Amino acid sequence: MTQIILYQIPTSEIEFLLRQLQSPYYWNPAHPYLMRWEGHWTQTDLRVEADPLDRIAALTGEIVLEGLLEQGLSTRLCHQLINTFRANRSQTLYLVGERIHCPENLFPFVQVQDWPRPDSVALSQFLQARGLHSEALYRAVLGLYCGELANLLSRHAGLNEDRLAEAITHYKISKLQGRGITLVPQPDCRAVGMDILDSLLSEISDLLKPEAFAAGLPFPRGVILIGPPGTGKSLFAKNTAARLGLPLLCADWTGLISPLPGESEANLRALLHAAEVSAPCVLFWDDYDKAFASADLSRDTGIEKKLAGMLLTWLQERTASVYTIVTLNRINQIPPELRRRFDRTIFVDLPHEGARYEIFCTHLEKYCELPDWSDRDWKILISEYGECTPDEIGKAVYLAAVRSYRQGRPRHITVEDLLYQRKQFTPANIANPGQIQSIRNHSKFALKASSEDRSRWRVEPDPLFKTMLGR
Ligand SMILES: Nc1ncnc2c1ncn2[C@@H]1O[C@H](COP(=O)(O)OP(=O)(O)OP(=O)(O)O)[C@@H](O)[C@H]1O
Ligand SMILES: [Mg+2]
Structure with a gap:
């Protein structure tokens, strides 16, 4: 009986397939003669060059042919395969290739198999x-x-x-590279002051271990990070991949959405496929709201709705270890059905005193040795930057470094430099207080990225305020 198997297999794995078979014959277009694998290669005297399927008709056993599927299955090849099947020979014929599209009429005569990825x-x-x-x-x-x-x-x-x-x-x-995916640059610093997110990282790391796989624990789906601009959501995503040692793939919105019919869907499909074949990896949807926020899944009919729907289905059904991180400013910018597909939604707020200290240190270390300022100086600094985002702190430290350099004090930043910088800008939270409060109100039910401040920089709430709260 002739068995025909169309085997989708990476070229690097063909030798592994050959080792599993019983003294198989093997041919690829670079060999004029049929070869045989018996723990080592031998060359048979069967010349197959022009038409391998016809030439091997008299053989029995397992035969692996490579390189016939590269151009897709031509009509002639399909008919040759059907004839081979009908000829009912004692043969198992493997047609191997990196990518196989089996035409519908061939399905009754062949099996299509995928070389499994090792777990x-x-x-x-x-x-x-x-x-x-x-x-x-x-x-x-x-x-x-x-x-x-x-x-x-x-x-x-x-x-x-x-x-x-x-x-x-x-x-x-x-x-x-070249698969429509943006490779994000390395993070400019560590994301500090987010202890809850740090423990999330160690949880993901544990779930990547073979013990977790053996215990039947599926890989986590991902996290939605919400919060005001400049609070470190994107930085955390970059740090996640770096700290887990996984590739970080970033969806490129401008490249994804195309005016040509069908192309946006094809781009998204290619992106999700690339994520699956690179698993385990981190798939990062930065500023998700900019692309899909307007996709009201119950009403919209546009391309955004289609893409958002495709993404929902993939998030629901994917089995590969792809950790998905979505960042956006407001939780009400995404539909509840998307939120449901993530393990957690985490709110990244402005940093508390202890976190502000850590953020200062991380940024200062880029330009100088950590200064030994007195606690009193630190407290003034931490308090003056009270309403600032980590981004605003990072920029102020950079500008202070520039100032000290231009004043002939390279690598010597002072508290005064930073207090001077603080006077040069109005933090977004002061310029537009309603915006951040409204983001907070929408995020009441989300987990916080940092737990309560237990550092020595913590400022106790006013006793009067405590009484009002009934504590
Ligand atoms: N937790 C942090 N620790 C140290 N630096 C930080 C932290 N968060 C943010 N920064 C600094 O702020 C910069 C901008 O942060 P990031 O791009 O992650 O903000 P975002 O929350 O993604 O903002 P947006 O909502 O506008 O996209 C970072 O590149 C880094 O320099
Ligand atoms: Mg961002």
Whole structure:
């Protein structure tokens, strides 16, 4: 009986397929003769060059043909396959290729199979068998095929495990370039003062371990970050990918939406496919409101509604380890059905005193050694920047560094420099107080990005205010 299998398989994995078969025959267009794999290659004397399907008619056993599907299945090839099936030979014929589109009329005669990706347990065994144990490396290889990984290991032989992990992450990211995805630049600093988000990161990291997979715990879906502009939502997304050692894919709205019919949907499909094949990864929808906010799913009929609907379905059904982060300013800018598809909605507010101190330190460290200012100076500074966003603090520190440099004091920022900068601008929260309050009101039920301030910079609420609150 002839069995015909159209096998969608990456080129790097074909050798693994051959090893699973019983002394298979093998051909690709670079070989004039049919080859045979019996733990090593031998060349048969069957010349197949022009028409491999006709030439192999008399053979029995397992036969792997590569390179016939590259141009799609031509009408002639389809008929040849149907004839082969009807000829009822003792053959199992594998037609292998990276991408296969099987025409409907061929389905009754062939099986279509996908080469499975190794799961996290298989990959960790693969590394252990080669004496590799680092956690960073383990995370970096997730989503790769074994053959691909074997090639990378031999290409980078001699690197230590941390450098190897970096090289592999770099490889995964470069594979995605040119697939309509924006690769986000490295974060300009660490996102500090968000302890709840930090614990979320360690939770995701734990869920990437093979033990979590073995315990049947599915990978988390993702998080929606809401909050006023400049509070660190995008920065957190960039930090997430960097700290987990995963590629960060950013949806590029301008590239996604096209005036040509059908193209926006195709772009979104390609983007989601790229995310799935690069899993585990972080898929980042920055400023989601700018693209989809107007998509009222119950009324709109435009392209935005279509795309938002496609995204909803994907978020519901995806099985790959893609951690999705959506950032936006107001929670009422997205429909409840989208919110439901995320594990958490987190509100990023203006930083409290302790967080402001950490933000100052992080930004100061970019330009100078951390100054040993007195607690009194720090308290004045933290209080003067009371209504500021982390973005405003970061910019003020930069301008203070510029000022000190131009005054002949490079790398020597003073408290006065920062107090001077504070007088040069009006924080957005003071210029437009209603806007941030309204964002807060809409976010009452969301989890906060930072817990209560327990630092030494914390300012106790006024006793009168406490009495009014009944505490
Ligand atoms: N938690 C933080 N720690 C240190 N720096 C921060 C933090 N949050 C923000 N910043 C600084 O502010 C800059 C802008 O932050 P980011 O782009 O993440 O804001 P956002 O919340 O995404 O704003 P928008 O709503 O306008 O997109 C960062 O590049 C960083 O320099
Ligand atoms: Mg942002």
